Amino acid sequence: MANFGDYQMGIYLAGAAGRKPALPIAFEGLEAAAHQVLDPELLGYVAGGAGDERTQRLNVEAFAQWGLMPRMLVGAAQRDLSVELFGQRFPSPIFMSPVGVLGACREDGDLAVARASAVTGVPMFASTLSAATLEQVRLAQGATPGFFQLYPPNDPELSQSLVSRAEAAGYAGIVVTVDTWVNGWRPRDLSSGYIPMLRGLCLENYRSDPRFQELVAAQPAGQAGAVELTWAGIFGRPTLNWSDIDALREATSLPLIIKGICAPEDAKKAQDHGADGIICSNHGGRQANGGLSALQCLPAVVGATGLPVLFDSGVRSGTDVVKALALGARAVGIGRPYVYGLTVAGAAGVEQVLRGILAEADLLMAVDGYAAIADLVPEALHRVAGPAA
Numbered sequence: 001m002a003n004f005g006d007y008q009m010g011i012y013l014a015g016a017a018g019r020k021p022a023l024p025i026a027f028e029g030l031e032a033a034a035h036q037v038l039d040p041e042l043l044g045y046v047a048g049g050a051g052d053e054r055t056q057r058l059n060v061e062a063f064a065q066w067g068l069m070p071r072m073l074v075g076a077a078q079r080d081l082s083v084e085l086f087g088q089r090f091p092s093p094i095f096m097s098p099v100g101v102l103g104a105c106r107e108d109g110d111l112a113v114a115r116a117s118a119v120t121g122v123p124m125f126a127s128t129l130s131a132a133t134l135e136q137v138r139l140a141q142g143a144t145p146g147f148f149q150l151y152p153p154n155d156p157e158l159s160q161s162l163v164s165r166a167e168a169a170g171y172a173g174i175v176v177t178v179d180t181w182v183n184g185w186r187p188r189d190l191s192s193g194y195i196p197m198l199r200g201l202c203l204e205n206y207r208s209d210p211r212f213q214e215l216v217a218a219q220p221a222g223q224a225g226a227v228e229l230t231w232a233g234i235f236g237r238p239t240l241n242w243s244d245i246d247a248l249r250e251a252t253s254l255p256l257i258i259k260g261i262c263a264p265e266d267a268k269k270a271q272d273h274g275a276d277g278i279i280c281s282n283h284g285g286r287q288a289n290g291g292l293s294a295l296q297c298l299p300a301v302v303g304a305t306g307l308p309v310l311f312d313s314g315v316r317s318g319t320d321v322v323k324a325l326a327l328g329a330r331a332v333g334i335g336r337p338y339v340y341g342l343t344v345a346g347a348a349g350v351e352q353v354l355r356g357i358l359a360e361a362d363l364l365m366a367v368d369g370y371a372a373i374a375d376l377v378p379e380a381l382h383r384v385a386g387p388a389a
C-alpha cells in the first residue's frame, strides 16, 4: 500500500528546511517554466491543438464542472491507489500517455521518461515516434511494465514488424492509436511550418526496422532525405478501418488497446473486433475539434462495454485523476504535464510531476474520505453549481 501523500510531506519537510522543489507545483507554473527553455515553435507544437483550441480548453474545464463530496470520519488514514490492468498490478492508477516528440523536447527524452517510469512504477506508453528505439526504451523502463503505442503504418509488413519487435522487447500490451491517421488542422504548427516534425529526430523505430530499411532502399539511388520521404509515405494510413484492428488482433497475443475512442458505438465495435481495452481520448484536443470534451464522453464509453476503459485528455492535477476514476476510468493518462517536467528538468522533472499528481490524488482521497479506488463511484461526484446558486 503506497501513501503518495508522503511525497507531499517530503516536499513540506524540504520546504521547512528552506529548500524549494525543483519545479513549479501547479500546471500553469510548469507550462510557464517550459516556455523559458523550449524554442517557441516546439513549444507551440506541444502546447497547441486543433483549430481554435476550444476542445483542448474544454478538456481541462470539464473537470471543474464536477466536485467530489467530502465524507468525514470514515477511516481513510491508509489509502490503496493500486490498480490491476491487463493482468498486472500497478502501484498507482496513472500512466504516461504516448508522446511522439520527447527526443525533440530534451536530449534522450524518451529514455529519461522511461527511467522516470522505472523509478515511479508509472507505466510509460511508448510512442512509435521516438528518438530511441522501442527496445532501448523498454530496457530503460526497468521492472515497470510498459506498453507500445502503434501508429499503424501504410505498409502491413512494417506494422507486423513493429508489433513483433514490441513483443520480443517485452512490452505488456499494444496500444493502437486510431485518431491520427492524418494530422488535424493545427494553426500553430501550420504557421511554424511543422518544424519539429521535420527534424527527423523521432524516427528511430523506423530507421532501425528491417522492413523500413527495405522501403528506403527502394527509393531512387542518392535520393536526399530518403528516410524522411519514405516515412512521409507510410506514416499515415488513410484507409484505416476495423479490418486493420482484426489484422492486429491476429498479429499479436498481447493485450490490444484502442486509443482515441469517444463514441459508445465505437467502444462496442472495439470489443467486437477483439480489443482488450479502450482509451477514451480526443488526443488532447490536437485532432478532432468538434467541441466535446473527452471527459464528457467518458461515462457513455464506460457504460458501452465491460472492457476496461482508460482515459486521457485534459488531466492536469491529482483531483482530475480522482474525478476521472470516479466517472469509471480504470487508469488515467498524463500528457502535456510530464512533457513539461521533462523539458525543464529531465527524468527528475518527470518524476516530480508524476509524484506531485499522485500526492495530490492521494491527499484528496484522504481528506475527502475515500480510502480505496473502489469507493470512487459516480455518485461521489456532484455537478458544481453556477455562481448564482
Ligand SMILES: Cc1cc2nc3c(=O)[nH]c(=O)nc-3n(C[C@H](O)[C@H](O)[C@H](O)COP(=O)(O)O)c2cc1C
Pocket: 045, 046, 047, 059, 097, 098, 099, 100, 101, 127, 128, 129, 149, 177, 259, 281, 282, 283, 284, 285, 286, 312, 313, 314, 315, 333, 334, 335, 336, 337
Ligand atoms: C506533443 C504531443 C505529442 C503526442 N504524440 C502522440 C503519439 O505519438 N501517439 C499518441 O497516441 N498520442 C500522442 N499524443 C496524444 C497523447 O497521448 C494524449 O492523448 C494527450 O496528450 C492527452 O491530452 P493532454 O496533453 O491535454 O493531457 C501527443 C500529445 C502531445 C501533446
Ligand SMILES: O=C(O)C(=O)c1ccccc1
Pocket: 099, 100, 101, 129, 180, 183, 197, 283, 286
Ligand atoms: O502530435 C501528435 O499529437 C502526434 O500524435 C504526432 C503525430 C505525428 C508525429 C509526431 C506526433
